[in-house]
Amino acid sequence: MPVSPCGDGCLTSGAPTVAFPRRVLRIAGAVGVVLTALAASPLLMVARVREPLVRWIFRSVLRAFGVRLLVHGGDEFRHDEAGRGALVVNNHISWLDIVAVNALRPMRALAKKEIASWPVLGGLVARGGSIFLDRERLSTLPGTVAELAAALRGGSLVSVTPEGTTWCGLATGRFAPAAFQAAIDGGVPVRPLALRYRLADGRETTQPAFIGPESLIDSLRRVARLRGLVLEVFVCEEIAPGRAADRKELAALAESAVHSALGTVHAPRHTRVVPVAQPEPRPAPAV
Template identity: 40%
Template sequence: MNPRAVGAWTPQAVCTPSCVRSGGDRPFPGVVGLRLALVMLVAPLLPLLAAPIPGRVRLQRGCCRLVLRVFGVRVTATGGPVRNLRGMLVVSPHVSWLDVFVIGAISPGTFVARADLISWPGIGTLARMMRIIPIERDSLRRLPAVVDTVADRLRAGRTVVAFPEGTTWCGRARGRFYPAMFQAAVDAARPVQPLQLSYHHHDGAVSTVPAFVGDDTLLASMRRLITTRRTVALVHVAALQLPGTDRRELAARCQAAAGSRAQRRRRTRVAC
């Protein structure tokens, strides 16, 4: 792939940890301790997400749902059906490390993730086992190789999940979809499934509790979730987009599909 065909991609979010607020009702007494205990019990099961065994997709969904339950997160899916197509690129706004488990509970696949994730204790080992495609967000020179890898996975019939904003936002603000990653779908001639992902308190108000922005730490993010009574992850499955021949036009279509808030609160099915 011609590196000049990718275009500049320097994602920057205006969100900082000051955007993040704990909120919602506190859990009942003893729930926090129970969740902490469950975190310790569930952690050894996470390698099953990468296990090359029969029924792997169903197992991945189950593991993701279990992780979400531990953190008091309930997923509600709206919109169209989740299509079980081979070689599909799934794109979504990016709020938190939790996004991986929310999307994994609905449409498991290989994720394009920040390269430094590989060095995180525990999570890095899991990331390597899951064959996550690492991306260095500040290195434009290496971006074409990442796009080529995504295209190869799509041609091989794999589902690949990417966050084309290129960085996390708090959930109240949102970034643009950069077109670079959409080149993979164009090159592989594979469809794109846009998802609208947002987090809410039990009363429907937008929640920044799961947000993972700026200099926030994974531990602080996990603590906020564990000490919040309930978080609702709302996923709207938008219309499937054909790749076409222009990545910028495809990115614009997917951003429009993922960004519209019309009828988002109408619940059609519960994922977990």
């Protein structure tokens, strides 16, 4: 299984923080959103209201933690017709990734089975139709890929984090090809998303990263104390079915698109990715 070398030493310093009472209010607000979502879960069975409700839930989680979401490009993706399946892949930094992707456009997810037991997001992810992967029993992987392909073929958008684990953001992992086989089998495009976390003054930060042996609660507390956190999402061009010869090439194309959007060096396998200087991104409307 992929193992990230990122740990406490990867956390950037100097991030502004909010006072303790504000942190408590943020956690309480997020819990309130989740409880509201659970109470409204019967409405998820109504197709007409499902997507607006899910989008509201995840955007409300971002607002509760004081996170500003900026989306670059992808207007056609955000307003694409329902019933058109696609494999949506992104670099994996934080539990906030799940929130951001669904705030952009609600979709199913391929997730490790442990997420189902998470106290804040687990219930929402499970009720959203997630496909769970048992990473302790890789013999089940072919069946999971087949289930994923069937969902894509049936018109679902499914979010996958092909790095297989979280990284700090300044370093990244390789995109494993297994899930991309489902896109090939399902005959659907791949839509890469590139995520980056920065502060209001423009500095990139690794503080939201879910790294090392820490618990979800520890990560929630660290995010709750940040002031002016900005989560940027770059929507890359979709990779059409048939463009890649096989799943390895398809994974490489998606990985390259993410690095290009973020302005990072595409490093050889088994090495870290080092960010390079790039111009300040053009302003984008808050979502």
